[in-house]
Amino acid sequence: MRVGVVVFPGSNCDHDAWYAVTRNLGQQAEFIWHDSQTLGQVDAVILPGGFSYGDYLRCGAIAKFSPVMMAVRKFASEGGLVLGLCNGFQILTESGLLPGALLRNRDLKFVCRPVTLRVETTNTPFTASASRGQLLRIPVAHGDGCYFADQRTLDMLEKEDRVVLRYVDNPNGALRDIAGICNERRNVMGMMPHPERASDILMGSTDGRVILESMVQSLVAAAA
Amino acid sequence: MSDLPASELAKVRSILQREPTETELGIFTVMWSEHCSYKSSRLHLRKLPTSGERVLQGPGENAGIIDIGDGWAIAFKIESHNHPSFIEPFQGAATGVGGILRDIFTMGARPIAVMDALRFGPLDQPRNQRILEGVVSGIAHYGNCFGVPTVGGECVFEPCYNGNPLVNVFALGVFRHDEIFYGRASGIGNPVIYVGAKTGRDGIHGASMASAEFTEESKQKRPNVQVGDPFMEKLLLEACLEAMRTGAIVGIQDMGAAGLTCSTCEMGSRACTGVEIDLALVPQRETGMTPYEIMLSESQERMLLVAESGREDEVFAVFRKWGLDAVTIGRVTDDAMLRVKNHGVVVAEIPNRELADEAPLYDRPHNAEPYRSAPMAAPAFASSDLQGDLLKILASGDVCSKRWIWQQYDYMVRTNTLAGPGSDAAIVRIKETDTSIAMSLDGNGRYCALSPREGAQLIVAECCRNLSTVGALPLAATNNLNFGNPERPEIMAQLVESIEGIAEACRHFETPITGGNVSLYNETLGEAIWPTPVLGIVGLMKTALPVTIPFKEEGRTVVLLGGLGDCDAIRFGGTQYAKVVLDQLWGLPPALDLDYEKRLQAAIREIVTAGIAESAHDLADGGLAVALAECSMGSIGASIDLSTSLKPEIALFHEGPSRILVSTAVPEQVERVAHAHGVDAVRIGVTMKEELRIGNDSMTWIDCPVYRLREVSEGALENQLSFTHV
Numbered sequence: 001m002r003v004g005v006v007v008f009p010g011s012n013c014d015h016d017a018w019y020a021v022t023r024n025l026g027q028q029a030e031f032i033w034h035d036s037q038t039l040g041q042v043d044a045v046i047l048p049g050g051f052s053y054g055d056y057l058r059c060g061a062i063a064k065f066s067p068v069m070m071a072v073r074k075f076a077s078e079g080g081l082v083l084g085l086c087n088g089f090q091i092l093t094e095s096g097l098l099p100g101a102l103l104r105n106r107d108l109k110f111v112c113r114p115v116t117l118r119v120e121t122t123n124t125p126f127t128a129s130a131s132r133g134q135l136l137r138i139p140v141a142h143g144d145g146c147y148f149a150d151q152r153t154l155d156m157l158e159k160e161d162r163v164v165l166r167y168v169d170n171p172n173g174a175l176r177d178i179a180g181i182c183n184e185r186r187n188v189m190g191m192m193p194h195p196e197r198a199s200d201i202l203m204g205s206t207d208g209r210v211i212l213e214s215m216v217q218s219l220v221a222a223a224a
Numbered sequence: 225m226s227d228l229p230a231s232e233l234a235k236v237r238s239i240l241q242r243e244p245t246e247t248e249l250g251i252f253t254v255m256w257s258e259h260c261s262y263k264s265s266r267l268h269l270r271k272l273p274t275s276g277e278r279v280l281q282g283p284g285e286n287a288g289i290i291d292i293g294d295g296w297a298i299a300f301k302i303e304s305h306n307h308p309s310f311i312e313p314f315q316g317a318a319t320g321v322g323g324i325l326r327d328i329f330t331m332g333a334r335p336i337a338v339m340d341a342l343r344f345g346p347l348d349q350p351r352n353q354r355i356l357e358g359v360v361s362g363i364a365h366y367g368n369c370f371g372v373p374t375v376g377g378e379c380v381f382e383p384c385y386n387g388n389p390l391v392n393v394f395a396l397g398v399f400r401h402d403e404i405f406y407g408r409a410s411g412i413g414n415p416v417i418y419v420g421a422k423t424g425r426d427g428i429h430g431a432s433m434a435s436a437e438f439t440e441e442s443k444q445k446r447p448n449v450q451v452g453d454p455f456m457e458k459l460l461l462e463a464c465l466e467a468m469r470t471g472a473i474v475g476i477q478d479m480g481a482a483g484l485t486c487s488t489c490e491m492g493s494r495a496c497t498g499v500e501i502d503l504a505l506v507p508q509r510e511t512g513m514t515p516y517e518i519m520l521s522e523s524q525e526r527m528l529l530v531a532e533s534g535r536e537d538e539v540f541a542v543f544r545k546w547g548l549d550a551v552t553i554g555r556v557t558d559d560a561m562l563r564v565k566n567h568g569v570v571v572a573e574i575p576n577r578e579l580a581d582e583a584p585l586y587d588r589p590h591n592a593e594p595y596r597s598a599p600m601a602a603p604a605f606a607s608s609d610l611q612g613d614l615l616k617i618l619a620s621g622d623v624c625s626k627r628w629i630w631q632q633y634d635y636m637v638r639t640n641t642l643a644g645p646g647s648d649a650a651i652v653r654i655k656e657t658d659t660s661i662a663m664s665l666d667g668n669g670r671y672c673a674l675s676p677r678e679g680a681q682l683i684v685a686e687c688c689r690n691l692s693t694v695g696a697l698p699l700a701a702t703n704n705l706n707f708g709n710p711e712r713p714e715i716m717a718q719l720v721e722s723i724e725g726i727a728e729a730c731r732h733f734e735t736p737i738t739g740g741n742v743s744l745y746n747e748t749l750g751e752a753i754w755p756t757p758v759l760g761i762v763g764l765m766k767t768a769l770p771v772t773i774p775f776k777e778e779g780r781t782v783v784l785l786g787g788l789g790d791c792d793a794i795r796f797g798g799t800q801y802a803k804v805v806l807d808q809l810w811g812l813p814p815a816l817d818l819d820y821e822k823r824l825q826a827a828i829r830e831i832v833t834a835g836i837a838e839s840a841h842d843l844a845d846g847g848l849a850v851a852l853a854e855c856s857m858g859s860i861g862a863s864i865d866l867s868t869s870l871k872p873e874i875a876l877f878h879e880g881p882s883r884i885l886v887s888t889a890v891p892e893q894v895e896r897v898a899h900a901h902g903v904d905a906v907r908i909g910v911t912m913k914e915e916l917r918i919g920n921d922s923m924t925w926i927d928c929p930v931y932r933l934r935e936v937s938e939g940a941l942e943n944q945l946s947f948t949h950v
Contacts, residue, residue, distance in 0.1 A: 009546065010455050012371025016639045019655065049637075051369040054455025110364050112634045141368070141634045197636050202653065202769060 001027050001219045004042035006072070006088075008034045008063050013049030013086065013196065020196035021046070025212055034066045043219045044081035045072055047088030049141070049194060059102060059144045060090035069095055081125055081215055082188045086142055089180070089190030098183055098190050099157070100149030105142070106173025112141040114205065116168040117179050117193060121161045124182050125218030126189045126211050136207040138193040140171055145192040147174035147181075157181055165191055228253055232584050239578045247515045247564065248572045251579065254482040254520055255489065258744050261583035264710040265742045268723045276736040278699055286327040286407055286477065287397075288738020290700045292764055294657050297404065299333040300396035302341075302665075302704045302760045304743040308449045309391040313358025317391050318366040318452040322524055324395040325370060326478035329461050330527060332405040332468050333397030336638060337652045338367050339665045340377035340393050341704070341758040345386030347621060347944040352381075355389050357945070363393070364632040369454035370461070373641050374633035375650035377665050381621040384669065387748030392704040392741075394665055394760040398654055405468055407477030409491035409499050409530045409556045414474055416488070416501055416554040417536065419543055420460045420526040423484070424509035426450050427522025437709060437747040456525040456548075463546035464527060470542065472535035479526040485519045486580075487528040489562045493580035500563040501554030503571070515571040519564060530556060588716045594676050594755070595714035598809045602793035605806055607873050610925040613805045614849050614876070615936050620804040623846050624940035643770045648842055649690040653767045662696035662763040664688075667706075669754035670798045671813035676718045676755045678813050680725030685821045685881050686844060687761035688733045692825035693842045693884055694770055695832035696763030698733055703740040703759050708752025710744050718755040719744075726757060732818045733825075735761055771832050773841040774858030780838060780911045781891040784848070785831075786824050787904035788868050789880035791815075800846045801877035814879045820903070821882045827901035828884050836893045837886040849876035849926065851885050852916060857934045861916035862887075864909035872925055876918065887911055 003021045007014045014031065021029040032039055034052075039045060053062035063069065069091070076082045076097055084092040092098040105111055119127050119134040130136075149157070154176055157163050165180035172192070180191030195208030228236065228249070236244050236252050244252065258264060274282040280297055281289035287301040305320025321338060328335045340363055345352040367374045372395070409416065427450035467473055475495065477487045484506070492499040503518045513521075531539050536552060543550035557563070562579060564572040607613055617623050630645035642660060643651040653660040664687040672679030688698040703726060708715040730737055746753045775782075796802060797811030831837050843851045852864060868875050888894050891907055898905035916933060918926040 009459055010369070012369075012458065012637055016637070019639060023655075050371060051455060051458075054369070054453070056455070109361070110368055110632045110634070112368075112636065113631050139636055141636060143368075194636075197639050200639065202642055202767070203636070203639055 001043045001216050002041060003027060003029045004032045004039050004045045005029055006032045006034065006045060006047050006068055008052035008066060010052045010054050011048050011050035013194065016196045017046045017048045017085065020199040020212060024199040024209065025216060027216055032068060034068050036068050037071060039071050039075055044083065044215055045075060047084040047091050049086030049088060052087055052091060059087060060094035063091045064095040073097065076188050079185065079187050081219065083126060083215060084190035085194055085196065086192055089192055090144065092188060092190040097188050098181060099153050100147055102144050103146040103148045104144050105146055110143040111171050112139065113171065114139045115171050115193060117165045118168055120163050120166050123161055124164055124186050124189060126214050127164055129214040129217050130210045135168065136210065137205045138195055138198045138208045140193045142192055145172040145174065147178040149175065160184065164189060232256060235584060239575060245571060247519060248574060250516045250520050251485050251572055251574065254485055255579050256583045260482050260486060262742055263584050264586050264588050264744060265705065265719065266585055267587055268720050271723055271727045272737040273727060273731045274736050274738065276700065276734065279736055279738055281738065283737065283739045286330050288700065288702060289331065289404060290738065292659055295400050296398065296654060296657055297401055298396055298398050298661060298762065299328050299331045300394065300702055300762055301327055301739045302392055302394040302702045302758065303327065303741045304704050304706060305391045305393065306389065306706065306743050306746060309359055310389050312449045313355045314362040315449055315451050317359040317362030319450045319524055320391050320393045321363055321366040322452045322454065322457050323480045324393045325372065325457060326480065328395045328397035329464055330407065330476050330478040332403045333399040334465060335372045335395050335397040336640060337396045337650065337663065338372050338374045338393060339650065339663060339760065340374065340391065341665050341667055342377065342379040343385040343390035343756060344381050345383060346381050352386065353945055359389065359391055360629050360632055366452055366454045368634040370458050371637050373635045373637050375635050375641050375652060376645045376647065378667065379626055379629060380669065382669060382754065384753045387751065388746045388753050390706050390756060392758045394702065396661065396663060396762065403468065405473065405476050407491050408475040408495040409497050410474050410495045411530065411532065412497065412556055412558045414530050414533050414556045415536055415552040416499055416556060417529050417531055417539060417550055418506055418526065418553045419529060419550045420548055421453065421456050421523055422507040422509040422549065423518055423521045424523045425513065425517055425521060428517055428520045437745045450522050450524050452524050459546045459548055460525055460527065463543050463548055467539050467542040470538045472531050472538045474530045474532055476527060476529040479528060481522065483520060483522050489576045489580045491528065491530065492562060492576035496560060498557035498559040498561040498563065498576060499554060500557050502565040502568065504567045505551055505553040507549045507551055515564065515566045588710050589713040590716035590720045592713035592717050594717040594721050596673060598674060600794065600811055602797060602810055603808060605873065610872055610876060611928060613801065614853060614926055617800050617804045617846050617850060618853055618933060618937045619940040620800065621944065623800055623850055625938040626941065627938055628941040643694060643772065647772065648693045649696065651694055651770050658767050660765050660767045662691045662694050662765055663760065664690035665758065665760045667756055667758035669756040670803065670809065672722060672756060673754040674798050674811060674813050676721040677725035678816065680722040680757050681729040682813055682816050682881060683757060683759050684726060684729035684733060685816055687759050688735065689825055689842045691761060691763035692829045693840050695829055696765040697829065698735045698761055698763045701730055701735045701737050701759055701761040703737055703757060705742045706746055706753060706756040706758065707744050708747045715752055722755055722757045729818065733822065771837055771840050773855055774839055775855050775860035775862060775887045775911045776838045778860055778912050780887040780889055781907055782862050782864065782909045782911060783886050783888060783891055783894050784883060784906045784908045785828060785886060785898055785903060786883035787906045788866065788870065788875060789878065789883060791874050791878035791880050796874060796878055799877055799879045801873065814881055816881050823901045824882045824884065824903045827898050827903045830897050831886065831894055836890050837888050839887045841885050843883040843885065845879065847877040847879045849918065852918065853933045855885055856916040856930045857937065859914060859930065860911050861914055861930045862909050862911045864918040866908060866918065866920050876925065
């Protein structure tokens with residue numbers, strides 16, 4: 001399978017995502033520059049972590065206007081798999097591909113540490129290989145990871161089984177401990193933790209692989 | 225306008241054979257400032273060992289370069305941003321990170337790790353809390369956004385840093401041998417190209433500010449501090465590395481201290497060429513800037529490069545892609561002069577070499593005894609509560625967990641951090657090889673205040689021991705010398721003694737110094753900091769899962785390599801026990817046997833590499849008791865029996881070096897290796913669940929659940945910061 005990793009000016013987890021997909025999972029990956037109008041021949045897209053366009057104004061607020069995001073929107077509307085990690089999640093909410101917003105962390109400080117997540121649903125292409133209730137040890141590293149949405153949206157997400165990952169030890173004050181959600185069609189997911197940082201045993205945990213592997217398996221299943 | 229002393233002004237006149245213009249005077253003032261010219265320290269820095277078979281580049285370039293095999297190399301250096309961080313903690317620290325990162329990538333290396341050595345006044349003063357919080361968020365802001373992991377460091381609190389916090393930033397980058405670039409303006413006629421951020425009025429005379437003591441007026445120097453933009457720096461990094469790959473770049477240097485002045489004359493001087501630029505072509509952020517201001521601006525995120533004539537467009541295309549300014553502002557000439565024009569009119573014309581390399585050199589008087597105020601004799605002391613003493617030390621600023629600090633740093637970005645903050649040494653793997661780089665940063669002003677020479681040696685030994693404890697072979701070092709006013713002979717004596725101590729120890733451990741930084745005039749209102757040399761030492765190891773500090777399994781033997789050691793009362797005066805429990809400072813630092821230390825390090829490297837230790841942790845601040853507590857902060861503790869004639873305070877808390885704690889399932893194998901190296905290995909106890917118990921055959925001194933040790937250590941910094949905020 002071939003995964004496209006979008007590179008915005010200021011992306012800094014792009015190589016990490018590329019490395020996890022190619023070296024840890026043995027799949028193919030390529031970089032897609034932010035001013036590209038098309039995605040080329042990719043089966044899935046990762047919006048990596050970092051500080052796209054310096055995260056000036058608001059995290060992800062400038063990235064949503066980049067040419068590549070037009071292509072990502074089109075790709076998603078055709079059912080393509082889009083995974084936003086950290087800054088990628090922020091870009092997905094700013095772009096309207098996912099509901100809600102990521103606000104400044106509760107204690108106003110950047111936080112980098114491993115957290116424990118619970119898989120809330122396996123009914124997504126990104127968690128299909130996991131089991132419901134499975135606990136994953138994956139790092140977070142962000143200043144703006146506090147998930148926020150109005151009551152109605154939150155209730156809707158719960159009702160539609162779209163809260164994919166929840167913090168067991170909430171590091172940022174996210175409402176209802178939300179760490180990752182998907183869209184209505186379930187082909188777009190955003191999450192604040194970094195599965196690409198937990199895909200290599202040398203980094204201390206391989207719990208993140210189940211997210212990337214699920215994505216690959218889903219593509220394989222769809223292609224079959 | 226000029227701060228040049230009369231003797232230096234006379235030297236300027238003799239170089240130019242005329243009166244200098246205002247711009248020329250400004251140029252000389254910054255280039256000959258202490259910060260840029262090392263005029264007080266240069267004479268003594270020559271005593272440092274700088275060569276070795278792995279050294280590809282020693283001092284004199286933007287960073288030192290070390291061969292790590294397989295065609296790969298690392299560039300690393302440490303630099304201070306002390307003065308700016310006092311005036312404006314957030315931006316001062318942020319631009320400190322930015323500056324050292326540019327030093328690394330200007331050589332062609334991609335930065336893969338940063339560490340910081342920090343010193344503040346005690347946290348019971350709200351101002352010090354504010355400085356700490358500002359500095360930490362400044363470092364986090366810059367490093368996190370740039371995308372380099374901050375993998376370790378150290379942080380110490382002493383009253384002498386009250387008006388003079390220290391912010392020393394270490395950075396390390398990696399590249400292939402054929403990707404190394406130097407700051408040389410070679411090739412007569414080649415274009416000189418300015419890239420990156422536009423020039424503004426910020427930071428003018430920053431280098432001179434960093435070369436003077438603080439007075440009451442210093443707070444008005446805020447405009448001298450630069451403002452950092454890590455996003456711009458990230459673009460500059462990617463653009464520079466990409467431009468280098470075109471093959472069209474001949475030489476490149478960042479604009480750091482003394483900005484355009486320093487980069488032009490140094491590049492010319494190194495290549496024995498001249499550089500001619502026209503300031504009207506320099507991208508400017510403000511209108512009406514004078515030549516003086518443009519030449520002395522320290523605006524951040526700028527680089528100067530020399531390209532091959534005719535290939536400028538290849539370079540411009542790359543910078544355009546990254547949305548950055550790239551403008552030809554001049555040419556390389558054959559007359560060895562720095563010629564600065566403004567709209568075609570010459571405003572400065574100075575011989576490069578005289579400006580860059582022949583700055584005044586002072587042999588400042590240092591025949592005094594190194595300044596110290598501490599008494600030599602030990603006071604009487606006897607503890608009634610050794611467990612209480614241990615908890616007090618674990619909760620103290622120097623010893624407690626620095627989690628509150630390093631959790632604000634992205635220490636994992638680039639997915640190479642095998643061991644991060646809180647480890648004895650940080651380990652960063654090089655993905656393209658099977659090698660990893662270990663690095664350690666250490667300083668100890670307390671020891672150096674008692675004896676600058678012995679203190680400096682202890683620091684080198686400690687860094688090398690940290691590296692060896694994780695299994696890495698120490699390779700090379702960089703140092704940051706933080707001292708007071710060198711014009712005072714007793715301060716100058718501290719500096720000289722420290723340099724000689726470092727030189728001696730670095731020779732012994734075969735870790736040449738490949739570069740570094742000297743920060744003098746760290747005084748406020750006549751009060752100097754303690755002599756504070758900081759060492760950053762790097763080592764090499766095979767990539768593997770690291771052996772870490774916590775005990776892993778119960779029922780394992782705890783072995784103390786190096787043994788219980790010995791310490792008389794005089795050598796106990798610089799310990800954390802003396803500081804935290806007794807609130808005193810006296811005597812001398814712990815005694816160091818360089819030969820024994822080296823054998824111990826060889827032994828632990830062999831033990832760790834052979835996989836026969838389940839955990840390993842070297843003894844440092846707080847001695848044996850603190851090290852045992854730190855090993856117990858997982859869920860496994862230990863029962864320790866110390867049969868010794870030493871009095872318990874000393875046995876538990878003396879800081880004698882050359883000692884490492886390991887836990888092992890095969891103690892006889894550990895002993896065999898230790899003995900083969902002529903090193904003591906003493907079985908002092910057995911690991912057990914959830915409790916740390918220390919005593920001898922008749923008494924129990926400490927008996928504490930491990931969660932309590934962890935709680936006290938991890939909560940301490942936050943507790944100290946939770947009081948009054950201003």
